[in-house]
Amino acid sequence: MPTADASGGGLHIVVCAKQVLDPDGVNSFAFWGRLQVGGDGRSFDTGEMVPRIINAYDEQAVEAALRIRDARVDCRITVVTVGDEEAGAILKRCVAMGADDAVQIVDAAAGLGDGFRTARLLAGLIAELGDVDLVLCGRQGSDYDQGTVPAALAERLGAALVTMSAGVAVEGGTLRVVRVTPRGEEVVRATLPAVVSISNEIGTPRYPSSRRMMQARRQRPERREASDYEGAPGAVGVEVTRLMVPDVQGHCEIIEGGSAAEKAERLMAQLHERGLLGG
Amino acid sequence: MAEHVLVLVTAIEAGGPLRDADGEALGAAQALARERGCEVACALIGADVAAAATEAAERGAGLILTADAAGLAAFDGGRSVTIAAEAVGRAEARVVLIPRGPDVLELAPRLAARLDGASVVGATEVRTASDDVVAVAAVFGGAARAEYAFRAPGPHVIGLAPAVAEVPERRPGRSAPAVALAIPEADGRVRTIEAAPDVSGPRLEDAKLVVAGGRGLQDGENFALIRELAQALGGMPGASRAIVDDGWASFEQQVGLTGKIVTPDVYFAVGISGASQHMAGCANARCIVAVNTDPEAPIFTFADYGIVDDALDVLPALVRLARERGA
Ligand SMILES: Cc1cc2nc3c(=O)[nH]c(=O)nc-3n(C[C@H](O)[C@H](O)[C@H](O)COP(=O)(O)OP(=O)(O)OC[C@H]3O[C@@H](n4cnc5c(N)ncnc54)[C@H](O)[C@@H]3O)c2cc1C
Ligand SMILES: Nc1ncnc2c1ncn2[C@@H]1O[C@H](COP(=O)(O)O)[C@@H](O)[C@H]1O
Numbered sequence: 001m002p003t004a005d006a007s008g009g010g011l012h013i014v015v016c017a018k019q020v021l022d023p024d025g026v027n028s029f030a031f032w033g034r035l036q037v038g039g040d041g042r043s044f045d046t047g048e049m050v051p052r053i054i055n056a057y058d059e060q061a062v063e064a065a066l067r068i069r070d071a072r073v074d075c076r077i078t079v080v081t082v083g084d085e086e087a088g089a090i091l092k093r094c095v096a097m098g099a100d101d102a103v104q105i106v107d108a109a110a111g112l113g114d115g116f117r118t119a120r121l122l123a124g125l126i127a128e129l130g131d132v133d134l135v136l137c138g139r140q141g142s143d144y145d146q147g148t149v150p151a152a153l154a155e156r157l158g159a160a161l162v163t164m165s166a167g168v169a170v171e172g173g174t175l176r177v178v179r180v181t182p183r184g185e186e187v188v189r190a191t192l193p194a195v196v197s198i199s200n201e202i203g204t205p206r207y208p209s210s211r212r213m214m215q216a217r218r219q220r221p222e223r224r225e226a227s228d229y230e231g232a233p234g235a236v237g238v239e240v241t242r243l244m245v246p247d248v249q250g251h252c253e254i255i256e257g258g259s260a261a262e263k264a265e266r267l268m269a270q271l272h273e274r275g276l277l278g279g
Numbered sequence: 280m281a282e283h284v285l286v287l288v289t290a291i292e293a294g295g296p297l298r299d300a301d302g303e304a305l306g307a308a309q310a311l312a313r314e315r316g317c318e319v320a321c322a323l324i325g326a327d328v329a330a331a332a333t334e335a336a337e338r339g340a341g342l343i344l345t346a347d348a349a350g351l352a353a354f355d356g357g358r359s360v361t362i363a364a365e366a367v368g369r370a371e372a373r374v375v376l377i378p379r380g381p382d383v384l385e386l387a388p389r390l391a392a393r394l395d396g397a398s399v400v401g402a403t404e405v406r407t408a409s410d411d412v413v414a415v416a417a418v419f420g421g422a423a424r425a426e427y428a429f430r431a432p433g434p435h436v437i438g439l440a441p442a443v444a445e446v447p448e449r450r451p452g453r454s455a456p457a458v459a460l461a462i463p464e465a466d467g468r469v470r471t472i473e474a475a476p477d478v479s480g481p482r483l484e485d486a487k488l489v490v491a492g493g494r495g496l497q498d499g500e501n502f503a504l505i506r507e508l509a510q511a512l513g514g515m516p517g518a519s520r521a522i523v524d525d526g527w528a529s530f531e532q533q534v535g536l537t538g539k540i541v542t543p544d545v546y547f548a549v550g551i552s553g554a555s556q557h558m559a560g561c562a563n564a565r566c567i568v569a570v571n572t573d574p575e576a577p578i579f580t581f582a583d584y585g586i587v588d589d590a591l592d593v594l595p596a597l598v599r600l601a602r603e604r605g606a
Contacts, residue, residue, distance in 0.1 A: 023419060027554050030422040031577045042425070115388070116397050116431065140384075144418050144425065145536065146400060151388035160468035161356065163385050176472075182381050182484075182539065184531060187473035194468075200520075200537065201530060235430040237397035242426040243418070250580035252569070260592035267568065267584055268600045276545045276566050277604070278487060278513060 010074040011170060013065045013134045016122055016153075017058035017079055017094060019087040020143040025050030035245050042243045043111065054090035057138025059097075061198040063205035064168050065136055066098045073170045076100050078132075080125060082118045083110045088221045096208035096216035107226035109234050115141075115148025116237025117230070122149070123156040124229025134175070135195045139164055147197065148237070154195040162190050166201035283320035283342055284312040285372035286335075287363055287390075289382055290354045291325025297334045300378035302446030304439055305338050307405055308376050309447055314407040315374075320344060322366035322460070324359060326352035336455040338447045343457040344369055350465060354382035357466035360389045365460050367394060367434055374412050375436045376405070383438035396433030403440045416440070420536045420556035441540065441563065481515060483532065488514030489543045491534055491561070492522060495550020495571060495590050499527035504594040505549065511601035517541065517561075519551050535560035550590040553578030570594075 021044065029035040029046055038045035065077045078101040079094040081087050087110070091102035105121050126132050135157070140147035147163070154161035166185065167178040175190040180201050190196070208216070226233070255270070257263035271277050286304045288297065297305075308319045318341035323331050326349050336343055346362045363386065367375055375390070377383050383400055391398035403424070404415040411429060414437050418425045429435040483489065490512065492505040502522070509516040518528035520535055534541055536559040546564035550571065551557060558581055561567065569582035570593050579585045586593055 021419075023556070026419050026422050027556075030419075030555060035422060037423075044423075113425065113427070114397075114430070116392065119392065139537075142420070144416075145420065146388075146398075146416075147384050148388045148398065151385055152392035155389050155392035161385065161389070162469055180530060181475045182531075183475040183478050186471055186475040188469050189472050190469045191467075200524070235428075237391070237429075237431050238399055238427045239430050240425045241413075241428045244415075244424045244426070245422070246424065248580050252579045252582045252585045254574075254579075254585045254587060260586075260588045261596040263586045263588060264593050264596035264600055267586060268597065268604070270584060271545060271566070271568070272604075274566070278544075 010076055011134060012132045013068065013075050013077045013136060014126060014132050015061050015065050015077060015079045015094065015099065016135065016137045016149065017081050017090055018055045018141050019052050019081065019083050019090045020055045020141055022051050022053045023142045037243045037245060042240050054093055055138050055141050057140065057198060057200060059205045060200060060202050061136040061138050062094045062097050062099060064198045064202055066206065068168060068170055071169060078103060080122065082107050082121050091221045092216045093208065095219055096212040097206060102221035103224060104221045105224045105226055112235045113144050113240035114235040114237045115146055116152055117235060119149050119152035119156055120236060121226055121229050122153055125224060126157060133192045137195065137197045139197045139199045150195050150197040157193065160190045160194040162188055162194065163197045164199045165196050166199055168196055281371060282317045283370040283372055284308040284315065284317060285367060285370040285375045286319060286321045287366065287375055287377045288322065289324045289359050289386060290352060291323055291328050291331050292352050293327045294330050297331050299446065300380060302338060303442065303444050304376045304378040305335065305340060306444030306447050307439060309339055310444060311374055311405065311407060311412065318342065320370035322363065324351055324362050332457060337449045337451055337453045341455050342370060343455050344460055345457060346460040346462055348462050355465060356469050358463055359386065360393060361463050362460050363390050364393055369458060372434055375434050377438045379439055379441055387436045387438040391436040394433040395431060396436055397429050397431035398436035399427045400438030401440050402437050403443060405437055417559065421559040422555040483515050483517060483539045483541055486515040486541060486543050488512050488545050489517045489541050490514055490547040491517035491551060492549050493519035493551030494521045497591065499525065501591060502527045504598065507598045508594060508601060511598055511605060519557050548578050549594065551578055552576050553581055
């Protein structure tokens with residue numbers, strides 16, 4: 001990435017978005033004990049029953065980019081995804097929210113859970129775009145919960161990295177980023193170029209109007225192939241070789257009673273008897 | 280020097296001892312080192328790491344690597360990664376284990392990417408398979424687990440989940456050769472301009488008893504009942520993400536995958552459905568009590584005791600009983 005050019009030409013923001021299985025759908029399958037691994041041994045057999053959607057944190061990363069624009073920073077917003085043929089669908093929502101351009105890298109190896117490969121492809125695309133100042137990611141994919149891509153991308157691009165952000169502002173060619181830490185919020189200043197990962201504390205993303213949805217539906221994302229950037233096919237970092245669904249055996253003792261107060265009393269007696277209430 | 284399995288401990292506060300998580304990582308490293316026919320190295324990065332270094336050697340590390348500077352008491356992004364990368368080189372490590380802690384999520388993938396390796400975080404299991412290591416970690420918030428193979432030429436960097444191994448016993452007087460690592464300048468690209476609040480009070484992660492509320496509380500005001508019960512029982516209040524998002528409770532109180540991981544003796548889940556992402560934060564409690572109006576709620580498959588009733592009737596009764604006990 002080139003260094004930020006605060007002197008005109010505007011800021012180029014790239015938002016990285018990933019398509020994932022709807023986690024609520026996966027949860028429902030798990031609740032009813034119907035979550036199963038498919039024939040390939042490394043993906044669920046939920047088929048079309050669980051829809052594929054944009055990773056929620058990535059929708060919030062788009063929101064973070066749009067808030068920079070709302071703050072009257074002259075900027076161009078490009079959304080990018082790496083995935084199979086269908087994955088490009090999520091870009092339409094991002095464009096409807098307000099992103100200017102969309103690029104999809106089609107990658108046959110996208111299902112291997114290899115964030116290092118994804119980061120390589122994204123770094124290749126970002127180098128090709130040439131003028132990118134800021135890359136926004138989600139804090140993690142809600143599929144593998146790893147958070148590899150933002151960190152690996154920052155290393156590849158030689159850019160500053162700020163994780164777990166609840167708000168990003170551009171101030172005079174630098175970033176002011178609010179971070180969520182286990183102790184509460186902190187604020188950091190970061191130089192550009194930078195990669196920032198966005199956490200859910202940033203709040204609810206805006207809802208695109210139906211007019212914008214209609215327009216976005218007609219816009220085709222630009223298309224690239226993984227082979228444009230990466231010689232070797234297959235995993236380059238890690239590879240999910242097996243998926244396993246734990247068998248949760250319930251062992252709950254339901255406390256019966258005629259009233260809530262009676263149940264409460266019996267519960268407290270049990271906990272007390274087992275020495276679980278301290279002193 | 281020869282290959283070592285490296286344990287990487289960062290952000291050691293002035294003179295601090297090893298934490299449980301660090302000891303567990305040494306235990307996991309020892310098992311792997313035995314299988315690989317090599318020794319364990321431990322890198323200690325922080326402010327005044329002497330006490331931690333002594334302890335690491337006494338707990339079995341055969342090589343100690345230290346980076347000691349006041350500014351390293353907290354994880355320092357690119358600088359910590361640079362020091363860690365040197366430690367990997369010195370230890371000729373193919374396998375790097377990082378104890379659980381808030382920095383792993385950044386440190387593991389950055390270190391891996393810098394050294395052309397690969398990382399997996401949240402590993403609940405690390406084992407040797409045909410000369411290489413395999414890591415298992417929860418996916419989809421805990422609804423399933425994935426087994427990962429490493430395909431990168433560089434080191435395999437693994438961030439550990441709690442309780443992957445026993446802490447090796449301490450043998451007082453045991454020592455190991457120590458090497459000081461170079462300490463580069465702070466990289467300056469990311470600077471803290473407003474620090475996080477200096478919370479010195481009790482931490483949710485350490486609480487022996489947690490009373491957590493969810494959307495079943497119906498209304499934000501009712502979170503007061505959760506606080507009252509926690510207080511009456513000498514514990515701390517917690518919350519599901521749903522009600523943190525709604526503003527009924529604060530982010531610091533969130534339990535789960537993207538909140539705190541708690542391990543109390545008793546965990547009350549009141550009006551919480553039991554989504555995998557929530558359970559990821561409390562499944563290791565010794566005893567889980569669920570209060571929920573819906574007898575089919577998934578929380579009951581994880582709970583030890585259940586009350587099927589309205590939280591707003593059960594909570595006041597529990598508060599009264601707890602206060603009577605305390606009085
Ligand atoms: C990537 C990702 C990360 C996430 N991280 C977290 C996390 O860290 N922590 C977390 O908690 N969640 C997390 N979630 C969200 C999680 O999936 C659930 O949506 C959330 O835990 C649900 O919160 P809840 O149980 O309070 O609400 P609900 O699921 O709405 O459940 C409310 C429960 O209350 C019961 N109830 C209703 N009325 C009453 C009453 N009067 N008395 C008693 N019970 C009643 C209902 O039967 C129901 O079971 C995450 C989700 C994703 C996708
Ligand atoms: N296939 C992908 N295409 C585009 N962005 C991605 C992809 N995978 C991960 N990312 C970005 O990296 C973040 C962390 O994802 P992960 O490393 O998969 O946990 C996501 O929130 C996205 O912003």
